[in-house]
Amino acid sequence: MTEELKKSYFEVLGLCCASEVALVERILKQLNGIQEISVILPTKTVVVHHTHVISDVTIVEALNKVRLEATVRPQEQSNFQNKWPAPSTMFSGLLLALSFLKYIYHPLEWLALGAVIVGLPTLILRSIASIRNLTLNINILVLMAVIGTLALQDYWEAGTVVFLFSIAQWLETRASYKAMATMSSLTSMAPQKAIIAETGEHVDVNAVEMNTVLAVKAGDVIPVDGIVVEGKCEVDEKMLTGESFPVTKELDSTVWAGTINLNGYISVKITALAKDSFVSRMAKLVEESHNKKSRAQRFIDNCAKYYIPVVMLIAVAFAAIPAALRLPNEEYWFHLAIVVLVSTCPCALILSTPVVNFCALSKAATTGLLVKGGDYLEILAKVKIVAFDKTGTITRGEFAVTNFQVISDDVSLNALLYWVSSIESKSSHPMAAALVEYGRLHSIEPKPENVEDFQNFPGEGVFGKIDGKDIYIGNRRIRLRAGCAAEFQNMEGKTNGYIYCGVTLVGTFSLSDTCRSGAMEAVEEIKSLGIKCVMLTGDNHAAAMLAQDQLGHALDVVHAELLPEEKARIIEEYKKEGLTVMIGDGINDAPALAAADIGISMGISGSALAMETGHVILMSNNIQKIPLAIKLARRTLRKLIENVILSITTKGAILALAFAGYPLIWASVLTDVGTCLVVIFNSMLLLQETPKLQGGHSRSRYGTFSMPSLYGKGKSINPVDGQGGYNGDYGDYEAIKCNDGCCEKLIHEVESPSGKGCSNCTEASCKDKNFANIAQSSSSSSVCCLQKCEAQSQSKKCGTTQAATINNACGCSTVGLLESVVNNASKISGNRERRGCCKQFAEQCCGLGP
Template sequence: MAAKSDQHVYRVEGFTCANCAGKFERNVKMLPGVTDAKVNFGASKLSVYGHASVEDLEKAGAFEQLKVRPESERNRSSHTSREGAEEEKPSFFKKYSTVLYSFSFLVFGFLSFFVNGEENLVTVLLFLASMLVGGFQLFKVGFQNLVRLEFDMRTLMTVAVIGGALIGEWAEVAVVVILFAISEELERFSMDRARNSIRSLMNIAPKEALVRRHGQEIMIHVDDIALGDIMIVKPGQKIAMDGVVTRGHSSVNQAAITGESVPVEKTIDDEVFAGTLNEEGLLEIKITKLVEDTTISKIIHLVEEAQGERAPAQAFVDRFAKYYTPIIMVIAALVAIIPPLLFAGNWETWVYQGLAVLVVGCPCALVISTPISIVSAIGNAANKGILVKGGIHLEAIGSLKAIAFDKTGTLTKGVPEVTDYKVIAPDTNETKLLSIITALEYHSQHPLASAIMKKAETEHIQYTKVDVEDFTSITGKGIKGKINGVTYMIGSSNWFHEFYPLPEEVEQLTASLQNEGKTAMLVGTDIEILAIIAVRDEVRESSQEVIKTLHRAGIKETIMLTGDNQSTAHAIGREVGVTNVQAELMPEDKLNYMKQLRAKHGKVAMVGDGVNDAPALAASTVGIAMGGAGTDTALETADVALMGDDLRKLPFAIKLSRKALNIIKANITFAIAIKMIALLLVVPNWLTLWMAILSDIGATLLVALNSMRLMRVKE
C-alpha cells in the first residue's frame, strides 16, 4: 500500500451493485500513475493511492456511468447547496427516463402485438427499441465481459437476451430487459436508503460559524476556522465545531453524538461537540479541533470505514458468487443441449429453457443480501450513539458468551464521594482534623483525594493555607507529611499494622465499611489512630438493570475486573449482580484474565474506558469503550464505542447484532431457495423468461426490504 500522504479520497455516485464496485476498483488499479485503489461500496467512496484525474476515474467507471468527485469538495459544496438542495435533486422523470422510455416502447410493442401480430416488423422494431433503450448499458458491459471471459450477472443477462432474440422471443426478451433495469434501480434505491443514515450525520454540523476576530463578529466557513478562535453560539443554534466553553451557561442536546435524549448542562471549561444543539443560553466557545478532527467528523469517517469492512457472512457470499455464476452458465448450457441430443427434445423449447435458467441464475438478491443489512445496522447504531467499527464486529457482538466490565467509570460513575468520617481519638476537633486530612490529600495524585477535597469545599473548610512539610506518597500504602511538627499519615489498615497494632474497634469498623463496598482509609500519627474516613465510587443507576438484561439475553457470564481490595470489590459485585468478581488486579492481570476467559468461552467482550484498559480491550473478541465522545483513545482502540457514558446501549447493540445476523441468514437462505425452486420448474418445462426475471426481482426486492428493517430497530 502506498504512503497515506499519497492517498486521495473520492465520492462515487451511480453504484448499482457490489460486483460493479469490484470491477470499478480493478479498472482504477490499472490506470497509469495509480499504485493501489480501494472501493468502499457501503459508503460509496474510492481511495486512490497515486495520481489520477477525475476524468480518468470516470472513464474507469464508464461501464456504470459513475460520477466521481473529490471528497474535499464535500464540506464547501454541501453548505452552498443546502438551501437549493431540493432544486438540485433531479426530477423523477429525469432520474428514471431510460426506464420510462423503455417502458413506453414496450407498451406500444404490445399494442402492435395484439393488432398486427408477433411477427410484424413494427412489433419487432418496437420491442427491439425497448430492449436497446433499457438495456444499452447492460449489453455494452455484457459484451465486454464475454470478450474478457468475465462472468457476472450482466454476462448472464446479455447471453440470455441474445439467445432469446435469436429464437424470436422478442416480447419476453423486452420484458426481461426492462425488469432487469427496474431491478438495478431497486438495488440502487435500497443502498441509497441504507446510506442515508450516514448522509444525515454529515449535515448535522453547520458549515459556517459566528467567530470573534480582532474585536469583530464575522460568519466564516468552518474550513477557515483556526484553533483558539472564539465561536459564539446563540440559543437554538447548532454548534459548528468542537471546543471548550469559555463564557456562558446553557443546556446542550447531544443526541446526535451520544444518542442521549436528555440535554446536558454546560458551563465554563466544559467540552462541547460539533453538531450538538445549544438550547438555552449564549455560549462562547474556544475552538480545540479543526473541522476534519471534530468528533462528528471522526464518527462519520469511522462509520463509513466500518461499512466498507466485509462481515464474515459477506465474505462467504462473495466467495459463493464467484463460483456460482460460471456454474449457472454450465447448467444452462446442459439444459439447452442434453434433452435435444439425448432424448430427442425440441431444440427451440430447450434452448428457451436454458435461457430462462440463465436469467433465473442472476445472483442479484444474493449479492445484495449482506451489504444492505450491514450498512443499515451500522447506520442505525451510529444514530443511537453506538459506533461499531466493522461488519466483523457487528456479527461478533451477537455471538458473545461472556462480558467483562472494568469497575471504575464503567459499572460505577467514576466520581468517588466521602460516605463516612468518624473521629476515634478523644478530644480531637473534627473540623481541624478534616482540614489537615484535606491539606495532605491536596498534595496527592490519588483518585480518592478529589472526594475528600470536595467534602472540605462543601463544608467550607480551609485547607490551602495549611503548611505541609516532608510530604511523601507511598504507592499502594498511603501518604504522610508533617504539619506543625507532627507527622500525620493517611492510608490502608495494612500499612498502619507496620507501625503498631490496631484497636479492635478500628479493625471491626474498617471491615464493616469495606463489606459495604467502601474504601476505608485510616488517619493517624506515628503513635495513634485519629479517625477513619471512607470513600465510595457510587454504582451507576443503570448497572444493575443492564446486567440483568444481559443475563436474560443469554450472556452466560458477567465479570467485574478491578484493582480494589476483595471486600470492596465483592460488595459492589453483589450490588450490581455480576456472576464473577476479580479483585486486586494490575493491568497485566486484566490482560491475562481476558485471555483465559477467551479460551473458556470463545467469544468474549471487555467493556472499559479505552485508556487504562487498552490491553484487555485488545485481548477480547470485541473491545467496547465507554464514553467514546470524550476520548480519542476510545474511538481509535475499541471495536465498539458507546458514545454516551450509558451502559444501557450495550443490550441494544447485542439485540441489533442478533437481528442483523438473523436477517442476513434469512436473506441468503431465501435468495438461494427461490433460485432452486425456479430451477426445479425446468423439469416439467414450466419455467419462462418472464417468470425467471420476476422471481429474481421479487427476491431482490424482498431481500432489500428485509435488510432495511434494521434501520428501524428500536432500543
C-alpha cells in the same frame, strides 16, 4: 512535511456486486496520488483519500471508462436526484406496453423489438467494459439471456427482460439512497461555518485555530469540540450519544461538534481542530465499519468468484449437449439454459450480507453505539458472557472524598492536600478529579507545574516528585512501589487510598461512588437473554460487594482487587466457556478489552486508549444500550439468515418451474431483481425498528412524565397513575407541569452534581395538590425527588417489616421509609453514602427505581 490528504465521495451507480467492488479498487489503485479507497456497496458509494495531485474529475473519468456511471457527490448530499427512471428505460417500457396490442393488430409485435433496441445499448456497453476488464457480472448474464431470446425470435420476452432489468437497477438505486441518508446524517453533523466571538466574523470551520473562542447562539449547531468559557445553555446531544434528553452546559463544561444549542448563548474555546473533533473521528469509524466485510460476507464473495463461471458452464451444457445428442425439443433446452443462466445469478445472495450489516451498523450509530465492523455484530449475537468493569461503567465514576486523614506528625493537612491535588491533577482517573476537588474545597489550589517525574501505574496509582519529596498515591498495591511492607485494613464498602512520602505512610483517604441509573435493569436484561454477567474490578472486595448489593445481587460472579493483566487473564478463562464481552472505560481496562471477543468501551466518558481498543464504542454513559445492542445483533443475524434463505429458495423455485416444463425467462429476471429488492427492503426494516427493554416501553426510574417545553408544549399528566407522557429511546422525561408552566425541569438534573431538579418550584406556582409537597421541599433536590416518588406511587410504599429492615441497613429513621428519608435528609446530609443508601431503597419501595 506530509501532504494533507483530500477526502472525496463518489456515487457509482454501476456498483452491483462484489465483482464491481474489485474492479473499482483495481482501477483506482493504478492512479497516481490515491492513498486509500473505501467501497460501500449498499449505498453505491466510493470514498477516496487522495493527494491534490489528482482531481475528482480524473477519478470520475477513470471509473466511467468502464461504464460504472460515477459522479462526484458532496459529503453532505443525501437526496436522491433521479426521481424517475432514465428516458431510455421509460421509452422501452412504453414500446413494450404497446406491443401487447399485437392481439388486435399483429404488426405491433415488432414494437417489442424496438423496446430491446432502445434499452439494450447501456447493457451492451457495461458488458463490453466488464469483458475488457476480465470481470463477469450480472450485466453479461442478462445480455446473454437477451441474445438467446432474440435468437429464438421471442421479441416480447427479450423486451421484457431488458425493461425489467433496467427498472430494477433504478429501484435498487432508490433503495440505496434511502439507506445512505442514514449514514449521511452521521458523517455531516458538524456545520462548515463558525462565528468568531470577538469579531462576529463568519469563517470556515477548517480554518479555525486551537484556543480560538467561538460564539454559539441558540438554535445553532456547535461547530467544534471545546469548553464553555462564557454563558449557559441546554444542548441536544441525541445525534452523538443517542440520548433523548438535553444536557445543561455552563462554565468549563465540554461541548461537542454536531450537537445543538437549544437555548441560551455560549462562548466556546476550541480544544480540537475540526478534522480531529470527536464527531469527525466518529464519522471515520462509521465509514471504516461499513467498509469492513464480515466473515459471512467474505465467504459469500469468495464463493461468487467461482459461482458465475460454473453457472455459465452449466448453462452452455444445457444448450450444447441436447443439440449434440440431437435430443427432441431443442428450443425447450435452449430456453432452459437461458433460465439457468439468469435465475442462478448470485446478486441477491451477494447483497444479502452487506446490506443487512450496513443497516444494522447505521442503526447502531444513530442510537449511540459505534460497532467497528460486521464481524463484531455476528459475535455479539452469539455472546455467552458479559464482563463489566466497576468504576465508570457500572458505577458513575463520580467519586466523593468521604474521609481524608493525616497520620504523620511531620506533615500538615494543607501540605498533604497540596501534594496530592497537584500530583493528581496530572491524572485523568475519576478518583483524581475527586481528590483535586477536595483540595479546592479546603482552599488548596493544585500546581501541576511543580510536579516532576509524574508516573502512572495502571491498577495501582500514581507517583510524582514535589517539594523534593517522592509521593506515591494509590490503592494498597502502591505500598510495594513505595517500599513499605505494612498492610492496612480497608474501610467497609469504601474505595480506599494511601499516601506515601518515600517509604512512610503519611495519609489515607476514602472515596464513595454509586451505581449508574439503569445499571440493575441493564444487567437483568442481559441475563434474561441467557447471558452470564460478571464484574472485574481493581477496587477492593468491600467496594465491589457494595456495588453488587446496589445491583440487587444481579451479577453472577464478582472479581475484585485485580490488576489489568489479571483482568485479561480472567477474560481468557471465560472465553473457554463461550464468546465473551468486556465493558470498560479506562486505561486499566484496555488489556481486557483487547483480550475479549468483543470489547465495549465508554466513548465520550472513557479514555482514548479504551476507545481505540474497544470493538464497540458506547457513546453515552447509558449502559442500558448494551442489551439493546445485543438484541440488535441478534435481529441482524436473523435478517441475514432470512435474506440468504429467500435468495436461495426463490432461485430454486424458478429452476423447479423450468425443469417442470415452464422455462420462463422474463420470470427469471423478475425473480432475480425482485429478490434483490426484497433483500434490501427487508434489511432496511432494521432502520425502522426500535428495540425495547423487557417489560414493554422503556421507563425512567421516576416513572413516565411529559415532554418538556423546550421541545414543544408539555403535556399534563396525572402524577399518580403516570398516564400519558413521552417515551424516548432512554428518556422518559419529567415536566413538573404547574398551572403557569414555570416549574418545567428535567428530572435527570436531580442526579447531576448540580442537583437542580426542582430549584424553580415554589408553593405558589405549583398549586396542584400533587406537587405542593415538592414545592415546599425545593431546598433539597434529594427530598424533592423522594417526595415526587411518594406522590407517584401512593400504593407502593414498603410494608412495615421491609421498611424496618431497610431503615436499619441504611441507618435511617425507624418510621415509614419515605417519610424517614424526607424528615432526616438534612441530618444525614453530611454522610453522602448513607443518604444515597436511603434514597436507593426508597426508590425500590416506590417500585420505580432499580
